[in-house]
Amino acid sequence: MKRILTGLKPTGDLTLGNYIGAIKQMVSMQNKYDSYLFVADLHALTVKQDSEELKMRIRKFIAMYIACGIDPEKNTIYIQSENEYIPAMSYLLECTTTYGEASRMIQFKEKSKENANFSVGLLTYPILMAADILYCDADYVPVGIDQKQHVELARNIAERFNNRYGKTFTLPEPILNETGTKIYDLKVPTKKMSKTEENPVGVISLFDTLEDITKKIMRSTTDSIGIIKYDIENQPGISNLLTIASSLTNKSIKDLEREFEGKGYGEFKKYVALVVTEEVSKIQDKYSKIINSKELDEILDKGIEKSRKLAKEKEKIMKEKMGTIR
Ligand code: AMP
Numbered sequence: 001m002k003r004i005l006t007g008l009k010p011t012g013d014l015t016l017g018n019y020i021g022a023i024k025q026m027v028s029m030q031n032k033y034d035s036y037l038f039v040a041d042l043h044a045l046t047v048k049q050d051s052e053e054l055k056m057r058i059r060k061f062i063a064m065y066i067a068c069g070i071d072p073e074k075n076t077i078y079i080q081s082e083n084e085y086i087p088a089m090s091y092l093l094e095c096t097t098t099y100g101e102a103s104r105m106i107q108f109k110e111k112s113k114e115n116a117n118f119s120v121g122l123l124t125y126p127i128l129m130a131a132d133i134l135y136c137d138a139d140y141v142p143v144g145i146d147q148k149q150h151v152e153l154a155r156n157i158a159e160r161f162n163n164r165y166g167k168t169f170t171l172p173e174p175i176l177n178e179t180g181t182k183i184y185d186l187k188v189p190t191k192k193m194s195k196t197e198e199n200p201v202g203v204i205s206l207f208d209t210l211e212d213i214t215k216k217i218m219r220s221t222t223d224s225i226g227i228i229k230y231d232i233e234n235q236p237g238i239s240n241l242l243t244i245a246s247s248l249t250n251k252s253i254k255d256l257e258r259e260f261e262g263k264g265y266g267e268f269k270k271y272v273a274l275v276v277t278e279e280v281s282k283i284q285d286k287y288s289k290i291i292n293s294k295e296l297d298e299i300l301d302k303g304i305e306k307s308r309k310l311a312k313e314k315e316k317i318m319k320e321k322m323g324t325i326r
Pocket of ligand 1 (some may be wrong): 017022023144182192195
């Protein structure tokens, strides 16, 4: 069985966009692949974080993914920072990476321009990401387009290491998840719904109350055409609501168009609000049962044990090949 690895950066609250665009796909992929899922808390540290908030978010993220259907029996779930072998491997990989390569990363170039006091971690974190991927010989890494270059860097580093020291790593491949369903902001339906959006009126957080969700949907931007039809150019708001409703029911967009033929936007919005609140309510029920449970700690303990064992072995092999072992 091929191995797939996903890292989750614990920033912002997970949105309906994350759920429909990424988490639902992960839930369906967990049956096909040996799945590894971790909270990339060390990656979050490249920029300044509130430590109390970060600590809380790490746990919230994992609990929410499980509440959304990630099965702890089918996934190895862990917190990145609990595996000390990964940063150790990262240093060994840094010595196999050129400064030119690291500084050519688009994310580094863009983010270092935004803030003159950027951390060294901003330059080196793609190499830490290479360690995240290579220690467990992941075959596939699902990423957005912005992270594709980093998976390619991991592949290049692995290839160079293999050539220099003999076969050590599986060469990972990025899987672009851009082809998945994209959910747009409810207020500005030409913009992607994002968990880091400052003005949350168009963003449905999975932590929103059901009342707030209904309000946001009822007040979402539409148009003056008055027909419920999927037309992303002329009716982006209605098209977005159709995508949301179709993704959460077994109905196709065509079926929904037929069902709401001749009906008003108000009635359609009420229906979408009902579909979304029913789904989110189930997720929130499950979340509240997990968040403070012993079971969550057991899942994380089991995950980190497996992850550390693999990373420990891989780091030892690397050190033996590089000559830094007694
Ligand atoms: P982010 O929230 O940007 O860190 O993205 C985490 C994952 O969720 C990525 O796989 C994104 O492609 C996916 N995602 C985030 N926002 C949306 C959205 N509005 N529609 C679809 N997928 C999304």
